[in-house]
Amino acid sequence: MWIRRLLVAAATLALVSALVFLVVDALADRAALDLGRGASPEALAARRHLLGLDRPIVTRLFEHVASAMSFELGESARLGVPVVTLLRRAAGPTLAYALPGFLLATIVALLAGVAAARRRGLVDRVLLVVSTLLMSCSSVIVVVLGQYLLAHRMRWFPVLGWPLAGDPRPLLGFVLLPALLWALIQLGPDLRHYRAIFVRELAAPHVEGLRARGLGERRVVLRVLRGAAAPVLARVSARLPQLVLGSVVVEHVFNIPGLGALLVAAVRDADLAVVQGVAFCLAAATIAGQALCDLAVYLLDPRTRAPAEAGR
């Protein structure tokens, strides 16, 4: 079963790279992008030959997918650096704020979701209004206003910036506000989603059974939390594409040299190899993360194991 899951993941990733290649090849002329608008037809043809663009598309497709699957993503046209190096350099700063932000949002949303589902009343109403308001604010608004209020006005955090190598200032101060805002952006929809999950789980007959046997509320909630592992992890794995990229807006406003900033710069410079590389690597990270979530559900929830052992 696990071999099958891995094969599906690899096939999906190959499909991603083929899709990206075909779309880019159909819509963009690499030679024209490299040489600029005023290039002569002869120069364009020579450039195409140099890049190997005059070979049949099927050959190039297979070559591209094969090299992408071994993570050879080519070189950045503007910087002359391998794309993999750029990605590795940018992944650190993104994870430094995106991962804490994601964990914070998930934990707060889970706790608030349980609270709202258990006390259907004022708490539930207030949390619903808060989450709806948070959802209505576009991430741009949250980031711009958050930076203004918390950094400019209150002066609790540095306004922007990122310590480069050799900078004595601690990283923590620069990470806190981006992580907080990133958590705030995700909190609204997550809260509602988890509330819906826990309302459903708490209404399940076995919860009544646990209570009838005299189990304390605290332990009932713990059981419910474990029972809800599958839908919660499904939500996490649906969130993964956003987690691995972080927020382009946060990185832009706070000047963080992460993946989002890399992407925005590559789009501005028309650096196709980097854009393709970002798309492919983030898809790879997402697909790997989804496989891990499946594994975690398999380990946490015995219900998913039973039919597999009996049937397949």
Add this chain to the structure above:
Amino acid sequence: MRQVEGWRRPLGLAGVVALAGLGVFAVLALGAALGLWAAGFEGAVAREHLSPGPGAWLGTDALGRDLLARTIQGARVSLAVGGGAALGLVAIGGVLGAFAGLRGGWIDRLLAGLCDALAAIPPVVTLLGAALLLRPGLATAIAAIALTQWHGVFRSVRAEAQRMRSADHDRAARAMGAGTWHRIRWHLLPRLRPLLVTSLVLCFVYAVKVEAVLAYFGASAQTLPSWGRLLAETGSELARGIWWPTAAASVPLALLVLCAQVLADRLGEGEPRG
């Protein structure tokens, strides 16, 4: 039958207010598109950074342009991208999902694989990449959202279609030789209507928010002012005490999303959500 009843249920006060709010936005945008008002959004009307007051009700921006006119013109962009992309998303995801769910077999597997592959790439990468490959603009934003973000609708429609395949009435229809299109039109569509209406509004919310981010990076409408671009231009002026351009962009953006969100909640209440 439960879903049909849900469809008929009145929207409630909050839903009606939200619908009216959306209507106001639509009227403002339509009038701006027809040139009835907010026509003078390009030229300077007063000195730069004039604070709100008579003459320029929302003040002026860094070039002395009237912010009220620019904000109203911004509604055009948000509504066009939101509405167009939502219709496209629901149409593409709905048709493909219905087809995959009803046909099954290799078509189903291929489409589901395609859907997984598309869903694995973060939306911002796809959409900014599309703005690079095509020319950035309103049509590009609509097309890029509609063509790449249909996986959510696809999945829920496909699940519903698979459920219908095992229902008796569908088996009877198939036994009588009904084609896939007939089954979609006469059996699946009525069953899906509440789901489709709700996801239409939710896709609208999603598209409006995505458009704001795209516009922030200059990858949306190029000639018309849009709220996302207004925020990008003016976000840094907040620290100098010039708050009105940011307010003029963020308040309508948040209100529009809020109205649509409340409407979607009222429409989708009581339905199982996945």
